[in-house]
Amino acid sequence: MPEFDLVIVGGGPGGYVAAIRAAQRGLHVALVEKERPGGVCLNWGCIPTKAMLRSAEVFETVKAAAAFGIDADNVRVDFAAVRQRKDGIVKELTDGVTGLLKANGVTVIEGHARFTGPTTVEVFEPGPSPVFAGGPRYAATPSATAIRTVTATDVVVATGSTPALLPIPGADLPGVITSDGAFGVTEVPARIVVVGGSAVGAEWASLFAAFGAAVTIVEMQDRLVPAEDKEIGGALGRSFTGRGITVLTGTTVTSIAQTGDALVVDVGGAATRGIEADLVLIGVGRRPNTADLDLDVAGIDTDARGFIPVDDHMRTAVEHVYAIGDVTGTALLAHVASHQGLTAADVIAGHDARIDYDVIPAATFTHPEIASVGLTEDAARAAGHEVVTAKFPFAALGRAKTLGDSEGFCKIVAGARHHEVLGMHIIGPSAGDLITEGALAITLEATLDELAETIHAHPTLGEIGMEAALTGLGLPVHTAPPRKR
Structure with missing residues (x-):
């Protein structure tokens, strides 16, 4: 008799979300994680970089304070304090995930899992704490000390990925x-x-x-x-x-x-x-964390790059074994991993769930910020669509002017005949927040007309979707009309 209904290997944004959903569905769940919960996203990626980028944004704003009528002298960066703030945010969020897992009755086992069969893993003490060097964090092998053996009816592999080094001379140098x-x-x-x-x-x-x-x-x-x-x-x-x-x-x-x-x-x-x-x-490329898992013992195949192939139910080729997140190589994004986790948990719990990759928003938190969803103009044309494009600059948006951040634009790619939204692409303030309107528009098969007719609050950055749609329809209000030919 298996000890658990489900064991999940890896506690990142795919693994911990799958664990919580499966527990909500009434399954007895174990989660094996060798580091802090939250995976790359909470510990080494999404959250800490955004915390530091926010500090950078504040620094640049304060340096330019005179433009806002504020005097600020001797502005400097305390990089140690920037890092300390980042660490505090990470700890708060990872502690929060730990609390959520406990509240949902998930058994968390600290250690490194190795397969001894398709639905059986042996858990070892983690290796030495990762050091910050040029190489991957997961280079250290686990301890030879076995903690326990865990059996389950189903298993989810959610071990994520780690940065890859370029195969060029000197890539392993200090610095x-x-x-x-x-x-x-x-x-x-x-x-x-x-x-x-x-x-x-x-x-x-x-x-x-x-x-x-x-x-x-x-x-x-x-x-x-x-x-x-x-x-x-x-x-x-x-x-x-x-x-x-x-x-x-x-x-x-x-x-x-x-x-x-x-x-x-x-x-x-x-x-x-x-x-x-x-x-x-x-900052080029990532590789899946499949080493030291003994996937071959479980009969789990990987592709030439080491990723685990899955279907749209997140099933591998081995019965009762699923994989989610970066380790699948599908789309290496935290929010995709989370949705894959929800899908896998629902399928394992007996629900007919599958994941649709047609509408995946992405955001890059540079200054200016970038976000996109759907097809680019070139991709839409390559797919055989006749398209119209609609652009509106943040410089013509009142709210952007008041923020003192009006660089960039919103671009919508739409079908030429029905004006259905095929893609939205934004560079400018709060692009990552604004892109949700584009994702929803594509999901609901909305058109430029529908975006334009939707009343948007004023003055907000969110108006840019409406304004771009109006431009695409040849009815711009806050930019000059198109030239007549």
Whole structure:
């Protein structure tokens, strides 16, 4: 007789959410976690970076206080206090997750799980506490001391991912770090090279630039945040350049070397040169945490990259074994992991649930902020849609003007015939909050007409969706009418 109805391996935003939902459905649940609950998102990703980015935003605002009629002298960064605030927020939230698991009757087992069969895991004492270095945090192997064996009717693998290092000479040098290692930086570097211009790299570049570092960001594609709409990537590049960040696109890093007190990053592309830095942050790619799990013992296959294939019910090819979150390689986002966790828990509890990946919002918390959902203009055209695009600038929005933050725009991609919303792309203040309207519009198959006819509160940033829709319909109110041909 199994000890539990369900055992979940990994307590990140997928694992702990699945545990709570399964317990709510009446299942007897165990959660195995070797670190603090909350996974990468709460401990090393979403939350701590946003806490530090908020400090950077406040610093930049106070420096510009004169523009708001406020005198502020001798403004400086106390980086230790920034980190302390971040740690306090992380602890509060992880303690909150621990409390929620307890309140829902979930049995939490601290340790590292290894499969001894499809629905049986042996739990070992965790290895040494992770150190902040250039390499992955999970390099340490678990202790050889077994704590207990756990059996269950069903098992969910929710072990997440960790940053990958580039296979280039010098990537293992001291001073070369990943996004995890960035949390171990105790002072703002004078010079930093950020390798990778997608969300992770762009956020760290934005943060360190705000705190006064000389930042160079290197991206091999032709623009920053290459997964976003072209116009968004172009706008971010121009904004970063205007803030003094050196942006190198269409450029690759060929090697890193230690020369005296500096790291020298050799880059190739339009022009080959060496860039001196005190710190190099590699923000490119992630790899699944499947090592040391003994997945083969359970018969669980992985793809060539190490990710676990699943169907839209989150089932693996092994009966009674499910996988969720980053370890599936589907969309490496915390909110996707959480929805996958809810889906898996409901399926295991006997409900007909499945996940739909058609509407997944994403946000990048640079300054200016970026968010998107649905199809980019290029992707919509490639899919065979005839499209119209609608744009509205924050500079024409009253609320943005009052905030003193009016850089950027909202762009809507819609069908040319029925005006159905296919995608929304925002760069500007509170983009991550505003994108929900776009996600809801796509989910409900709303049109530009419906967005335009919905009364939005004034003065708010949220008006930008309505204003963009009006523009797309050729009926702009707060921007000049389109030119007649």
